[in-house]
Amino acid sequence: MEALFALVVGVLTASGIYLLLRGRTFPVIVGLALLGYAVNLFLFSTGGLNTHAAAVIGDSITPTDPLPQALVLTAIVIGFAMTAFVVILAIRARGDLGSDHVDGQQGEDGDAPR
């Protein structure tokens, strides 16, 4: 399970960073979202990956560490708010700058006048 988990986190991070480096705001935002998912999964795993363990303290002899779950919850909330903010900002930048390029330049397609 560890290998699969690590692979998922790695692929998500790599895709996130690739998209983050694109020139248009939409792929950048998707990249930020993917990076956020990767980070949340990673945080979740920092308490150690257990199977058949109770979420907090239950009947199980080996409960999982509850702290990473709390951290992930906080990170999800903050990440969600940030994503919403960036989306609105990108829409506004598209309107104000006349282009959805992150530098506000006209794209190679010439799709939007400055």
Next chain:
Amino acid sequence: MNQHLISLPILLPMFGALVLLLSGKASDRSHRRLSIAFTALLVIVTLLLLQRAAGGELTFYALGNWQAPFGIVLMLDRLSALMLSLTAVLALGCVIFASAGDDVRGSNFHGLFQLQLMGLNGAFLTGDIFNLFVFFEITLLASYALLMHGGGKERVGAGLHYVILNVAGSALFLIALGVLYGATGTLNMADMGRRVATMSGDQAALVTAGALLLIVVFSLKAALLPLYFWLPRTYSSAPAPVAALFAIMTKLGLYAILRVNSLIFADSDAESAIQGWLWWSGLATILLAAIGVLAARDLRPLVAYLVLVSVGTLLAAASLGTTAATTALLYYLPHTTLICGVLFLIAELIGQQRGKAGTRLVRARRLHQRYLLGGLFLAAAVGVVGLPPLAGSLAKLLLMQAAEGSARLWLWPLLLLAGLSALIAMSRAGSVFFWASYKGEVAAGKVTRPQLVGVVWLLASAPLLVVFAGPISHYSQATAEQLAMPQVVIQQLLGDEPTRDLVQSRQPFHDQTQGDTL
């Protein structure tokens, strides 16, 4: 009451923000009064805390009475008290300046301003590293909105870069926290420091990786070399009072570096790796920022590059790691923060009276109040360049002495070179603004009273820092010594036992009687 005083720098702006945001219908006048009143109250509270911390005692405050290392603690030592009062003093100047009319160009300026203060104060006070992340996010969210206050193409473009960079930075911050939590199993900084000190082998390597990742994030906030390219554009497009407040934002990164470096990673493998990285990138930041200062063709980017020079200087000093260097750094910190802040405000005043030319370094119409503005500009320029009568020169002298002591003399030529280029650039800017003007009609615009009060409030700090150089340098030396002994913090917060234990580590407010010494 005394023991709760330490939570006031967070609660007061939070309450202020709520009142200001919820009373949207009230007049601008009452908003301004409330905002100034809250900020002035904050100055008083932080000065009381400064007085308490100056005695050398550490104050802990367990939120919700959940004891460390399980709950979140607030921690007040000399460093956090210094940062708190610096923030409050700077904020008061900015908010008075903004009351002249900058605040009504968009909505909710004062509420967002208070939220930003809450985030900053929380970050300076917290003793829990995940809580530090949360307060960073509060600060950033408020700063996103403040940056775009008033709108406009330039601001939205710069804001987009700033927001995307910082959201990516937050992701890195979380990864670093995950690595550190995975390796140490705690989030309390003192507890983490205690565990890191006893680590070896694989775990130590993991901690080093996490530490360096953390430093990358803080370098992004502090605007260190490979990560500073967002700063000049962001700061020069922000509204003046906001840009002035942002002068403390880079220092937040510096504070975080100092804090984790002294408390968590002291004497571990990670520390030397961090210091090596900080030293060279600090020096390179000074060099490139000095070139930027010379190349800037507008006063605002020029000041933004001067902020970068100070960041590079401070971080290079932080990487020396000696008590003398930290003393010099802490003496330089208030001076450079307040002077850079006031320069943004003065730039705005100059731009107001030059019509279309704004703050660009071109010939334009004569300024309406050229003697007043020229005097303010001269004082601020002398301060920022680091010429003798003001504190900048003393601080640089202390820094160079500290560098000499640790035999890392690369700081000397770069510091002097940066000073020279700042001198050239400021003299050129001053001559263009005040001497190279067209004859004839005078541009409209007048410095209003709140603007003048705000500027003078910040500028007055420069002579005060010289007059009280003795007590202030004693304070910074005591702070540096306190930072060099993280064991005291660990021992006072967590007790002596080597492992964490629910019963033994109870240490409520570390001592009830100490709250009464105030």
